[in-house]
Amino acid sequence: MVSQLLRWFPGWVRVEAEGGYPERLLNAVTMAQIAAWNVRRKGESVRFSCLAGDYRALRPLARKACVRMRVRHKHGLPFWRHRYRRRKGLLVGLALYLFVLAWLSPRIWVIEVSGNSVTSTEEILAIAQQHGVVLGARMDDVDVKGMQIGGTKDTPTLSFITVNPSHCVARIEVTEREQSPPPLDLSQPSDVVALRDGRILQMEVYGGQKLVKVGEAVTAGTRLVTGRVETEMGEQLYRSYGEIWAETRRQITVTVPLTFSYTEPTGEVICQPTITFLFWKIPLYSKLPLQTKSRQYQASHFLTVNKTVLPLGVTNTYQMPVKTVTSTRTEEQAQALAQQQLAEKEAALFLPESFAELSRHEGVEDGVYILRVDYLCRENIAVEVPLDGQLP
Amino acid sequence: MAKREWWSRMSNFFMEVEGDKRIVLSGCQGICTYTEECIALRTPFGVVSLYGQDMEMGCMTAEGATVTGKIQRIEFGEEA
Numbered sequence: 001m002v003s004q005l006l007r008w009f010p011g012w013v014r015v016e017a018e019g020g021y022p023e024r025l026l027n028a029v030t031m032a033q034i035a036a037w038n039v040r041r042k043g044e045s046v047r048f049s050c051l052a053g054d055y056r057a058l059r060p061l062a063r064k065a066c067v068r069m070r071v072r073h074k075h076g077l078p079f080w081r082h083r084y085r086r087r088k089g090l091l092v093g094l095a096l097y098l099f100v101l102a103w104l105s106p107r108i109w110v111i112e113v114s115g116n117s118v119t120s121t122e123e124i125l126a127i128a129q130q131h132g133v134v135l136g137a138r139m140d141d142v143d144v145k146g147m148q149i150g151g152t153k154d155t156p157t158l159s160f161i162t163v164n165p166s167h168c169v170a171r172i173e174v175t176e177r178e179q180s181p182p183p184l185d186l187s188q189p190s191d192v193v194a195l196r197d198g199r200i201l202q203m204e205v206y207g208g209q210k211l212v213k214v215g216e217a218v219t220a221g222t223r224l225v226t227g228r229v230e231t232e233m234g235e236q237l238y239r240s241y242g243e244i245w246a247e248t249r250r251q252i253t254v255t256v257p258l259t260f261s262y263t264e265p266t267g268e269v270i271c272q273p274t275i276t277f278l279f280w281k282i283p284l285y286s287k288l289p290l291q292t293k294s295r296q297y298q299a300s301h302f303l304t305v306n307k308t309v310l311p312l313g314v315t316n317t318y319q320m321p322v323k324t325v326t327s328t329r330t331e332e333q334a335q336a337l338a339q340q341q342l343a344e345k346e347a348a349l350f351l352p353e354s355f356a357e358l359s360r361h362e363g364v365e366d367g368v369y370i371l372r373v374d375y376l377c378r379e380n381i382a383v384e385v386p387l388d389g390q391l392p
Numbered sequence: 393m394a395k396r397e398w399w400s401r402m403s404n405f406f407m408e409v410e411g412d413k414r415i416v417l418s419g420c421q422g423i424c425t426y427t428e429e430c431i432a433l434r435t436p437f438g439v440v441s442l443y444g445q446d447m448e449m450g451c452m453t454a455e456g457a458t459v460t461g462k463i464q465r466i467e468f469g470e471e472a
Contacts, residue, residue, distance in 0.1 A: 026423050033453075035453055036451075038449075039448065042428075
């Protein structure tokens with residue numbers, strides 16, 4: 001293979017020698033230090049290959065051996081160049097191809113991040129950027145050692161970060177630190193107060209001294225546990241913490257207007273394509289702002305090779321102008337919507353199976369459907385505040 | 393002096409046979425006969441004749457030659 005390539009550059013010819021004494025010619029060829037290969041006898045003729053530059057030197061040798069010579073085939077760069085001498089564009093294209101190949105091959109085309117679950121990919125890419133891992137940057141310029149040593153300095157969630165260059169792909173691999181729960185700070189004394197009105201059902205106090213008992217009714221702001229503890233050595237200050245479960249009453253109100261306005265697409269769609277290549281983004285549209293309000297969504301179409309997304313593709317941004325439409329809904333529709341919103345609020349406010357509905361009031365007032373529900377709840381009303389402090 | 397030259401030539405001659413497909417000769421001094429069935433090469437020992445089918449000289453230089461094909465017989469003899 002290598003020898004074929006070495007012969008291709010200077011060019012080689014397949015020569016046929018007929019008549020006379022071919023052995024003499026071959027002996028003369030070897031004596032003249034001319035390399036010949038694939039020598040083959042074919043009936044009365046002998047065929048062999050030699051470098052194109054040596055063919056001229058063969059003529060006197062052939063004459064001496066009484067052999068007629070002719071070239072059967074021509075191969076190699078000089079003949080190829082001669083064939084395409086009028087097609088300058090081909091040469092320019094080849095030169096351009098070689099230039100682009102030489103220019104783009106040592107650069108980063110793809111950056112892949114793996115091993116992160118807590119730390120965002122954007123954060124890791126920002127760290128990598130400081131150490132030269134940028135699309136289009138030279139792979140040789142990446143400071144791998146510096147990234148390994150200093151990459152985790154400003155990011156406490158990472159314990160290790162490195163980049164593995166693989167051809168045009170920079171693979172960033174990270175290992176995240178396993179977060180342990182912060183130790184309880186017992187140095188600051190505090191009290192526990194009631195967050196809302198209620199009747200105490202259960203108390204689990206881990207620090208401080210209880211001021212109320214199970215079954216007592218408390219109002220919001222009532223001090224439930226104090227950090228001032230009387231001991232034989234006098235008053236000691238502790239941090240108060242714990243859980244005080246109480247029976248409370250809560251109310252949720254949901255309002256749904258019967259007349260409402262919303263926006264809907266006009267049906268017109270404006271496509272704004274942008275060509276992306278490495279870090280270059282070439283918009284194929286005018287950047288004039290749209291006159292009307294619009295919704296937009298993007299669809300990207302990038303080249304992929306073996307599931308690796310290459311930085312070459314088109315991103316289409318679709319702008320859909322919208323118009324404001326006023327509409328009305330029936331009381332049944334409003335009721336269904338209110339019920340849905342109520343369920344969402346219940347899920348956000350209460351623990352599962354910790355509440356019961358006491359009463360429900362619903363109706364239309366001034367064009368608004370109102371749903372008001374009272375609940376009996378069981379919830380933790382303990383809130384830690386600074387010593388002798390009040391509810392915020 | 394002549395003896396030394398003879399020894400030098402002898403020590404340069406080398407023949408390597410790879411099965412019946414290929415023979416590499418170095419230090420040969422020329423071609424005596426070249427037909428489709430026989431290639432005879434002049435060596436310091438005398439003439440080495442290689443008989444077979446589809447005989448081809450893969451490479452031929454002043455230092456040696458490579459003969460390929462279906463080699464059936466190798467003969468060593470004096471130059472005629």
